[in-house]
Amino acid sequence: MKVVEITAYGKPEVLRPGERPAPVEGLGEVVIRVSASGVNRPDVLQRMGHYPVPPGASDIPGLEVAGVIVSGDAAAMAVAGLGVGDRVCALVAGGGYAELCVAPVGQCLPVPPGLSDIEAASLPETFFTVWSNVFERATLRPGETLLIQGGSSGIGVTAIQIAKAMGATVLVTAGSDEKCAACVALGADHAINYKTSDFAVEAKSLTGGRGVDVILDMVAGGYVAREVECLAEDGRLVIIAIQGGVKSELNAGLVLRKRLTVTGSTLRARSVEFKSAIAAALKDKVWPLLASGAVKPVIHSTFAAADAASAHALMESNQHIGKIVLTW
Incomplete structure (x- = not known):
């Protein structure tokens, strides 16, 4: 063959x-x-x-x-x-x-x-990954808010559509206005250009200061600290890739006070x-x-x-x- x-x-x-x-x-x-x-x-x-x-x-x-x-x-x-x-x-x-x-x-x-x-x-690869991590590991529920890092990726476009179909509010980050527009066209409620805006600040603003319930992260590295900041109480951060590096610093006090879950997996x-x-x-x-x-x-x-x-x-x-x- x-x-x-x-x-x-x-x-x-x-x-x-x-x-x-x-x-x-x-x-x-x-x-x-x-x-x-x-x-x-x-x-x-x-x-x-x-x-x-x-x-x-x-x-x-x-x-x-x-x-x-x-x-x-x-x-x-x-x-x-x-x-x-x-x-x-x-x-x-x-x-x-x-x-x-x-x-x-x-x-x-x-x-x-x-x-x-x-x-x-x-x-298969993206659907298995999204279902396993967003819906089984992070237990995203109808009415909750999901933040997807890299909304225009294969994982991102899958997560947007399934999460919306399951009744969630979806925020995404993307690296250009064109990609942000594509994510909104697929059903995302809001798209944040991470090159021109701080996603953590925007996510808090878009949720009225409450924060998001679940974050699907393909970056890790320096993103983790800001993700912990913009998670709501009882929020869940699930890391599925480390494009930003394997080392992160975060405010552990926020993890305690907000009862956060930080998890991850490979398939x-x-x-x-x-x-x-x-x-x-x-x-x-x-x-x-x-x-x-x-x-x-x-x-x-x-x-x-x-x-x-x-x-x-x-x-x-x-x-x-x-x-x-x-x-x-």
Whole structure:
């Protein structure tokens, strides 16, 4: 099969087309003939040597795919209501930049009606991440206010739409007026240009001084202190990336006085059972929103798989709004 390999750690140019033996499914797995592969920030980190592959996972990058099941564990597929020939999208721990990809049955979801494979490939990584962190870990509830750092990212555009559909008020930050406008068009109640305004001051002002209930943070570093300041009482800060660095200073007194929760998680190394439970929740709670059009994939660009280096260069430029997808 054709694949895209990381030939050495470094710049996007180290991504090159290659060939590997076709994979064979194991117990509880299927093989998907891939039509499209999502591109995500962890892929960039892996290419740079900053995101080690979990034990047992493929060294081929790529955490989400969409395509058709070509073979699999018949018993596991029967339990999941899937079969050979079904169109699915799947979250994987690696191996997504390939014509054929192995995925655990529990991490496969049917392609929502009316969606293309390109749109479906943009779903798993961000939808699993948002659901797990915003709704399960941070327990965002209807009527609460969510602040999303990086609202125009793949994670951001997903979080905006699901949170609004679930009855939350949504504030976002973004790095340009154009990106702020795009976030509002997707349903955000307010967008803050973090290059021209202090998001903590704005968030407090927009909530009448109360603060926000939940913050989804992909920056960490110096952001954490200001996030603690603009959280409401019993607020929850969930950190899912550290683009601003791993070290933070914060006012621990505010954490105590406001009874704050500071938490975080990564998804890739979690168990199949954990990810399968998220998939089941998504199928029940969110897939109907995709089927109805209440939540929609946001695709910025597609690239032929052989041009994966250009896709990574775009992601690193931070000029995109929404998802970047490779096609096979």
